[in-house]
Amino acid sequence: MISRSCSRSVISNCRRRRSGSRSRRAAHISERNLLEFAPTSLSRTGAFMPNRFAAVPGRLARMVLRGASVAAALLVCASLVLAQQHAQQNSPVEELASAVVRIRTHINPDGRTVEGLGRERDGSGIVIDADGLVLTIGYLMVEAYAAEVVENNGHTVPANVVGYDHETGFGLLRTIEPLKLKPMALGKSAAVKEHDPVLIASYGGAAMVGAAYVVAKREFAGSWEYLLDEALFTAPPHPAWSGAALVNREGKLVGVGSLIVSDATGGSEKTPGNMFVPIDRLPPILGDLIADGRVAGPGRPWLGINAEEVRGRLLVGRITPGGPA
Numbered sequence: 402m403i404s405r406s407c408s409r410s411v412i413s414n415c416r417r418r419r420s421g422s423r424s425r426r427a428a429h430i431s432e433r434n435l436l437e438f439a440p441t442s443l444s445r446t447g448a449f450m451p452n453r454f455a456a457v458p459g460r461l462a463r464m465v466l467r468g469a470s471v472a473a474a475l476l477v478c479a480s481l482v483l484a485q486q487h488a489q490q491n492s493p494v495e496e497l498a499s500a501v502v503r504i505r506t507h508i509n510p511d512g513r514t515v516e517g518l519g520r521e522r523d524g525s526g527i528v529i530d531a532d533g534l535v536l537t538i539g540y541l542m543v544e545a546y547a548a549e550v551v552e553n554n555g556h557t558v559p560a561n562v563v564g565y566d567h568e569t570g571f572g573l574l575r576t577i578e579p580l581k582l583k584p585m586a587l588g589k590s591a592a593v594k595e596h597d598p599v600l601i602a603s604y605g606g607a608a609m610v611g612a613a614y615v616v617a618k619r620e621f622a623g624s625w626e627y628l629l630d631e632a633l634f635t636a637p638p639h640p641a642w643s644g645a646a647l648v649n650r651e652g653k654l655v656g657v658g659s660l661i662v663s664d665a666t667g668g669s670e671k672t673p674g675n676m677f678v679p680i681d682r683l684p685p686i687l688g689d690l691i692a693d694g695r696v697a698g699p700g701r702p703w704l705g706i707n708a709e710e711v712r713g714r715l716l717v718g719r720i721t722p723g724g725p726a
Contacts, residue, residue, distance in 0.1 A: 493652065494600075494607045500528045500585040501646050503551040503604035504537055504560070504574060512544035513705075513721050524643035525603040526550065526574065527654055528584045533558070533576030534691075537644040538659050538678070539565045542572040550576050553606040564690030568701055569682040570627065570659060573690050585646060588653030590679035593618070593633060600648040601658070601675065603641035611639050613675075616666045621676055629678065634665040636674035647677045655680050 504526040508515055518540060526537035535550055542548060548560040558580065563573035593599075595615055602610045613635040621632035633656045639645060647656030656677030665674025689696045705724020708715045720726050 498607045498610050499582050501602045502526050505549050506542045506545040507547040509544050509546050514544050525645045527646045528582050530584050533579050535574045537572050539570050539572035548574050564694040566696050570678050586653045588649050588655045590655040590681045593655050601639040601645050603645040619667050633677040636665045636672050638673045638675050642675045
């Protein structure tokens, strides 16, 4: 329970933050207060359009935060107040957050994804080994000819493209020199259950670590010829979801951020949230991606169309220039 005096402090801080800083910040949560301050109710606000594969722009991030429920807003504000009072430089959250880095990529100007995703892309990645291997969401780096990784202290290291898998949506980069960061251990997404409390971490340090709940594990079909048999959905939404780490109670990676969605629960009530690619899809293909840059075997058929289901029918919204369609 939050005391009345604490509530006044939280509300006061929220008001000051609304009228002052507009930076994208999520909750800094310690292991001790994660369960205490995890949201107890989910947003029932209007729907948001899914992100079109780009790193979150500031205006959309602010819209997402404004659209979240009062409970979610109090979660963020309460956590920020606690972070200011109890932040420790070497806390478990600081260590966890250090494994989540910023990635910047530069795309081939002739690439087929340039029209929809742009030539300069920016998001998060997760360090998963001691030799600078960084896991991210593939749309941030597909067709990239150059990349760089930025640690939370601002240290920047060039990186090479390692591999990309369209079926899962995973992408891999490797820095040209090892990073002096503790890698994040891989967990088991199959063990994650609905209603489990989790942390979502994007680049930016502990200030960009926020609490959420898993609200659904279900199929996800994307308009860009993309299908996951079981994706992880969380709420409330994190404002910097592209490539963000979904972390379980043991501090292990269980998913990689892909989208913001308007219907995280999949039910009739529109609950905004995020969709994550489950980490269990990575180990079976990791060796192939590192060795060859792609999964072994025949490639998955691709038409080059974006289609949405409208009243039981498929409506083609876009055709990729130069694609088979």
